Amino acid sequence: MVSKICTGNYAAAYGSMRSRARTVAAYPITPQTFIVEHISEFINNGEMDCEYIEVESEHTAMSACVSASASGVRTFTATSSQGLALMHEILPIASGMRLPVVMAVVNRSIASPINIWVEHNDIMPERDSGWIQVFCDNNQEVQDMILQAYRIAEGKRVALPVAVCLDAFILSHTVEPVDLIEQDAADKYVPEFSPTGAILDPDDVAAVGVFTPPDYMMECRWQTDKAMRNAVEAIGEANEVFAKQFGRDHGGMIDPYMVDDAEAVLVTMGTASSTAHEVVDEMRAKGKKVGLVKLRFWRPYPSELLRAIAEKVKAVGVFDRAVSYGIGGPSYIEFRNAVFGLDLPVMNFIGGLGGRDVSLQDVRFMYEKLLEAARTGVVKRDITWMGTRGVEQ
Amino acid sequence: MAAQALASAAHAEGGYATAFPFFGAERRGAPVLAFTRIDDKRIYRKTQVYEPDFVVVLDEGLLETVNVVEGLKDGGAVVVNSVRSPEEIDVGIDAKLATVDATSVALEVLKRPATNSSILGALSKATGIVSIESIEKGIMQVFGDRLGEKVGERNAKAARIAYDRTVVGESHGSRVLKASNKWLPDVRELPMGVAGISLDTDAGAVGPGSFLENKTGSWKVFHPEYDGEKCTMCNFCWFYCPEGCIYRKEDRMEFDMDYCKGCGICANECPAEAIKMVR
Amino acid sequence: MKLKELPDEELFTRGHTACAGCGAAVAVRNLMKVLGKRTMVVNPACCLLIFGATYPYLAWKVPFHHVAFENTAACATGMSRAMKVRGKEDTVVMGIAGDGGTADIGIQALSGAAERNEDMLYVMYDNEAYMNTGIQRSGSTPFGAWTTTTPVGKVKAGKADFKKDMPLIMMAHNVPYVATASIGNIQDFINKFEKARNMKGFRYIQVFTPCPTGWRHDTAKTIEVAKLAVDTGMWTLYECENGKVKINRKPKMTPVSEYLKVQGRFRHMKEEDVRKLQDWVTSKWEADERYAQCRQ
Numbered sequence: 001m002v003s004k005i006c007t008g009n010y011a012a013a014y015g016s017m018r019s020r021a022r023t024v025a026a027y028p029i030t031p032q033t034f035i036v037e038h039i040s041e042f043i044n045n046g047e048m049d050c051e052y053i054e055v056e057s058e059h060t061a062m063s064a065c066v067s068a069s070a071s072g073v074r075t076f077t078a079t080s081s082q083g084l085a086l087m088h089e090i091l092p093i094a095s096g097m098r099l100p101v102v103m104a105v106v107n108r109s110i111a112s113p114i115n116i117w118v119e120h121n122d123i124m125p126e127r128d129s130g131w132i133q134v135f136c137d138n139n140q141e142v143q144d145m146i147l148q149a150y151r152i153a154e155g156k157r158v159a160l161p162v163a164v165c166l167d168a169f170i171l172s173h174t175v176e177p178v179d180l181i182e183q184d185a186a187d188k189y190v191p192e193f194s195p196t197g198a199i200l201d202p203d204d205v206a207a208v209g210v211f212t213p214p215d216y217m218m219e220c221r222w223q224t225d226k227a228m229r230n231a232v233e234a235i236g237e238a239n240e241v242f243a244k245q246f247g248r249d250h251g252g253m254i255d256p257y258m259v260d261d262a263e264a265v266l267v268t269m270g271t272a273s274s275t276a277h278e279v280v281d282e283m284r285a286k287g288k289k290v291g292l293v294k295l296r297f298w299r300p301y302p303s304e305l306l307r308a309i310a311e312k313v314k315a316v317g318v319f320d321r322a323v324s325y326g327i328g329g330p331s332y333i334e335f336r337n338a339v340f341g342l343d344l345p346v347m348n349f350i351g352g353l354g355g356r357d358v359s360l361q362d363v364r365f366m367y368e369k370l371l372e373a374a375r376t377g378v379v380k381r382d383i384t385w386m387g388t389r390g391v392e393q
Numbered sequence: 394m395a396a397q398a399l400a401s402a403a404h405a406e407g408g409y410a411t412a413f414p415f416f417g418a419e420r421r422g423a424p425v426l427a428f429t430r431i432d433d434k435r436i437y438r439k440t441q442v443y444e445p446d447f448v449v450v451l452d453e454g455l456l457e458t459v460n461v462v463e464g465l466k467d468g469g470a471v472v473v474n475s476v477r478s479p480e481e482i483d484v485g486i487d488a489k490l491a492t493v494d495a496t497s498v499a500l501e502v503l504k505r506p507a508t509n510s511s512i513l514g515a516l517s518k519a520t521g522i523v524s525i526e527s528i529e530k531g532i533m534q535v536f537g538d539r540l541g542e543k544v545g546e547r548n549a550k551a552a553r554i555a556y557d558r559t560v561v562g563e564s565h566g567s568r569v570l571k572a573s574n575k576w577l578p579d580v581r582e583l584p585m586g587v588a589g590i591s592l593d594t595d596a597g598a599v600g601p602g603s604f605l606e607n608k609t610g611s612w613k614v615f616h617p618e619y620d621g622e623k624c625t626m627c628n629f630c631w632f633y634c635p636e637g638c639i640y641r642k643e644d645r646m647e648f649d650m651d652y653c654k655g656c657g658i659c660a661n662e663c664p665a666e667a668i669k670m671v672r
Numbered sequence: 673m674k675l676k677e678l679p680d681e682e683l684f685t686r687g688h689t690a691c692a693g694c695g696a697a698v699a700v701r702n703l704m705k706v707l708g709k710r711t712m713v714v715n716p717a718c719c720l721l722i723f724g725a726t727y728p729y730l731a732w733k734v735p736f737h738h739v740a741f742e743n744t745a746a747c748a749t750g751m752s753r754a755m756k757v758r759g760k761e762d763t764v765v766m767g768i769a770g771d772g773g774t775a776d777i778g779i780q781a782l783s784g785a786a787e788r789n790e791d792m793l794y795v796m797y798d799n800e801a802y803m804n805t806g807i808q809r810s811g812s813t814p815f816g817a818w819t820t821t822t823p824v825g826k827v828k829a830g831k832a833d834f835k836k837d838m839p840l841i842m843m844a845h846n847v848p849y850v851a852t853a854s855i856g857n858i859q860d861f862i863n864k865f866e867k868a869r870n871m872k873g874f875r876y877i878q879v880f881t882p883c884p885t886g887w888r889h890d891t892a893k894t895i896e897v898a899k900l901a902v903d904t905g906m907w908t909l910y911e912c913e914n915g916k917v918k919i920n921r922k923p924k925m926t927p928v929s930e931y932l933k934v935q936g937r938f939r940h941m942k943e944e945d946v947r948k949l950q951d952w953v954t955s956k957w958e959a960d961e962r963y964a965q966c967r968q
């Protein structure tokens with residue numbers, strides 16, 4: 001294993017190479033651009049055996065991936081923000097056809113106003129697209145999850161596409177040490193591609209994507225829902241096998257930290273988890289019983305795991321780097337559903353939008369609010385817009 | 394459009410009515426299903442009709458394959474587009490039944506075998522559920538709005554003529570239709586991602602090439618009559634037939650009436666005039 | 673290949689649900705005979721999708737793939753590259769779409785695939801409107817034509833703009849093969865599909881396919897209308913092979929009114945509009961001829 005200082009974008013590109021993606025169709029967009037460039041370099045240097053399709057749009061990128069996958073090859077793509085929005089139409093087609101396409105999504109704010117910095121509002125509209133979605137908080141995890149994604153996605157039990165999410169700039173453009181997986185190790189972990197359902201093949205005629213009347217729709221939708229539920233098991237296994245082979249355990253569906261005896265717990269997604277991790281250490285050192293749940297998989301959603309944690313603590317805060325206008329943070333809404341019926345103070349912190357930094361101080365502030373709620377059992381404000389000028393904190 | 398015109402007619406009489414097609418995707422000429430509900434108060438239900446009071450059958454051929462009286466209420470009535478008399482028609486049960494040769498009416502008045510307006514005249518006569526005057530108004534509104542006043546008037550006229558020619562009687566039925574056989578896989582059987590793969594099911598073949606199961610021959614009003622003597626085997630009709638239901642044999646062409654939709658292209662294009670369209 | 677040499681086997685079977693007299697169905701059955709069994713099909717939302725592939729039934733006897741409406745060329749790209757990866761490059765990957773799916777919403781993906789010279793045959797069956805959604809105008813609808821979005825009203829009637837010249841746009845991409853064809857010209861139709869089948873890289877064929885339902889003509893006249901289009905110059909038959917343009921058939925320049933009068937969609941047209949259309953046809957033919965001369 002080589003340890004190398006590299007960006008999240010490099011880690012994603014490298015992961016796709018080691019997973020032996022044989023068709024890549026992608027279109028550049030800040031801050032994903034380097035993924036496309038790295039893959040092109042790998043291919044042009046003869047390191048990666050892959051058809052790279054220099055498409056004219058993200059819509060075409062996803063379409064080409066869908067059709068290549070339906071035609072029996074392993075595919076990869078990457079995008080961000082507006083590009084993801086342009087793919088929107090094709091995303092549920094990939095899952096509906098049960099195609100194990102893997103995509104890196106560099107989470108960036110969605111216009112308007114136009115802004116290129118981190119935010120999760122670009123992927124939230126894809127919540128119901130049938131894509132498995134996992135959020136990373138470091139570059140090592142980015143590489144590792146690309147490999148895991150193929151293991152999760154492929155095979156009859158799941159057969160769904162996976163989006164591996166990394167925060168714009170904070171991961172995509174930041175270098176940190178990554179243990180780069182070598183090819184034979186990767187080959188051992190990611191089995192050779194063998195499509196599961198019917199594929200398009202001149203030697204074995206089948207149709208993929210037929211106009212389907214009401215008589216078949218409920219059954220079809222049920223199957224996809226079941227596949228998403230099955231993914232929970234596949235995710236756990238992928239993580240376990242990975243941990244055994246590579247000695248790195250990323251935690252499966254969620255990655256809890258110091259929650260066992262915690263009074264106040266914060267639920268985070270993406271790189272805010274990493275920052276919060278440090279604050280937990282700092283506050284624990286001062287005797288404050290705080291814990292952290294790094295929400296890794298957004299779909300399938302770990303309702304039961306979260307509920308089990310919630311049952312043991314006195315207050316939970318959910319940090320959202322996104323907002324669903326008029327109701328609150330999407331992660332908060334989901335969490336409330338998971339803990340429905342529990343007598344538990346739950347607070348929502350919306351912050352870091354459009355690249356606003358989420359500082360240690362911000363995280364401390366959230367924990368203080370949570371500890372207060374844990375003590376009193378009272379939530380003074382459900383939703384707090386962090387550091388937003390003119391808005392009460 | 395007929396279902397809408399009927400609703401419009403009922404509405405014109407001060408009633409409440411809804412009409413809707415079974416939202417299918419068939420092209421023109423394919424068998425379609427449409428429903429009309431009439432009441433004197435607001436209708437809330439937005440479901441298909443399972444127990445109709447009246448059934449209108451525009452294509453007599455459907456009686457062979459579809460149990461048209463399924464769910465028909467006691468005392469209900471059936472209206473069929475047919476040259477035959479009510480007594481000669483067997484829908485499988487004893488029922489009040491009316492017939493009219495709506496196709497001829499349509500050909501006379503509209504010059505096209507579009508029977509949906511004429512048949513409404515028959516429905517009015519057979520059931521009295523709406524008056525023929527209201528039917529005319531309904532047709533004017535729905536057909537007229539969409540296709541122009543003149544077309545509307547012609548369709549209204551067709552309805553009136555059909556009204557006059559409708560024969561109402563009783564039919565005694567004994568026909569037993571086997572239950573409609575459709576492939577309805579459960580969640581374990583349905584191929585993943587609704588893939589279209591070749592399967593031999595109880596309901597016949599599905600998957601690639603399986604449209605063969607769909608006999609489109611019932612769509613036609615006219616059919617080709619072939620004169621082998623005149624045929625030069627030029628193969629033009631074979632190329633031009635949209636259905637691919639003309640087969641090349643050793644020394645003649647063969648026309649497969651199970652699939653022919655009666656478009657008339659073959660007759661129009663045959664350079665030897667070896668094909669004629671007849672009813 | 674001659675007409676009589678076309679195989680009997682239908683790779684697009686009867687039992688499909690196109691309207692009686694559908695020109696698109698004539699094109700599809702026959703082009704499949706020419707292309708043969710090792711063809712893989714990508715087909716977007718359009719009439720053909722519905723009448724050829726309604727679950728669990730299919731008229732297609734070759735691999736068939738539908739994804740969405742505007743991405744036929746994108747999907748055919750993915751399929752074609754996958755065949756390359758899998759060492760099955762002997763297949764013909766065919767994207768086949770309507771005029772709307774090609775000239776309007778699909779033009780971006782189409783242009784991209786053509787520019788990259790993807791190995792595919794792209795067929796546009798031109799029925800000059802969005803038929804599947806109920807006859808709305810498209811960029812390919814001719815001047816004057818009634819559609820449900822260019823209705824004949826009291827102040828405006830018919831389409832105000834002229835037909836988009838897609839083959840010319842495709843020729844500007846400098847791809848190996850661009851051709852126009854018609855279901856009314858059998859040998860020319862066969863030749864072009866045969867040629868396209870045997871070539872590699874990006875090939876584009878636009879087939880003229882009258883639609884009795886949308887054009888409001890007698891179902892028996894589908895072929896007659898197609899032939900009239902060629903005779904009047906409303907549709908010119910030519911091909912561009914590796915940059916060289918050849919006119920396959922000179923129009924007789926029969927007055928366009930002959931073409932218009934057999935179709936209900938033009939019935940409302942005033943004399944001056946017919947003249948306008950005639951002028952357009954005349955100058956289009958002149959331009960086509962000149963274009964062919966300079967790219968001989």
Ligand SMILES: Cc1ncc(C[n+]2csc(CCOP(=O)(O)OP(=O)(O)O)c2C)c(N)n1
Nearest residue numbers: 717718719741770771772773801802803804
């Ligand atoms: C993104 C999107 N917009 C609109 C539609 C609706 N739609 C389906 S088919 C169609 C028209 C097809 O026209 P054309 O490509 O000319 O094929 P035709 O039906 O005429 O053969 C439209 C507008 C769609 N399916 N997807």
Ligand code: SF4
Nearest residue numbers: 634653654656657659
């Ligand atoms: S009328 Fe002729 S061309 Fe039309 S479907 Fe029948 S056989 Fe084919």
Ligand code: SF4
Nearest residue numbers: 624625627628630663
């Ligand atoms: S077009 Fe006429 S002459 Fe030619 S094969 Fe058909 S029937 Fe015979």
Ligand code: SF4
Nearest residue numbers: 691694719803883885
């Ligand atoms: S509407 Fe036109 S193109 Fe569509 S199936 Fe009917 S005839 Fe063919």
Ligand SMILES: [Mg+2]
Nearest residue numbers: 770771801802
């Ligand atoms: Mg069209």
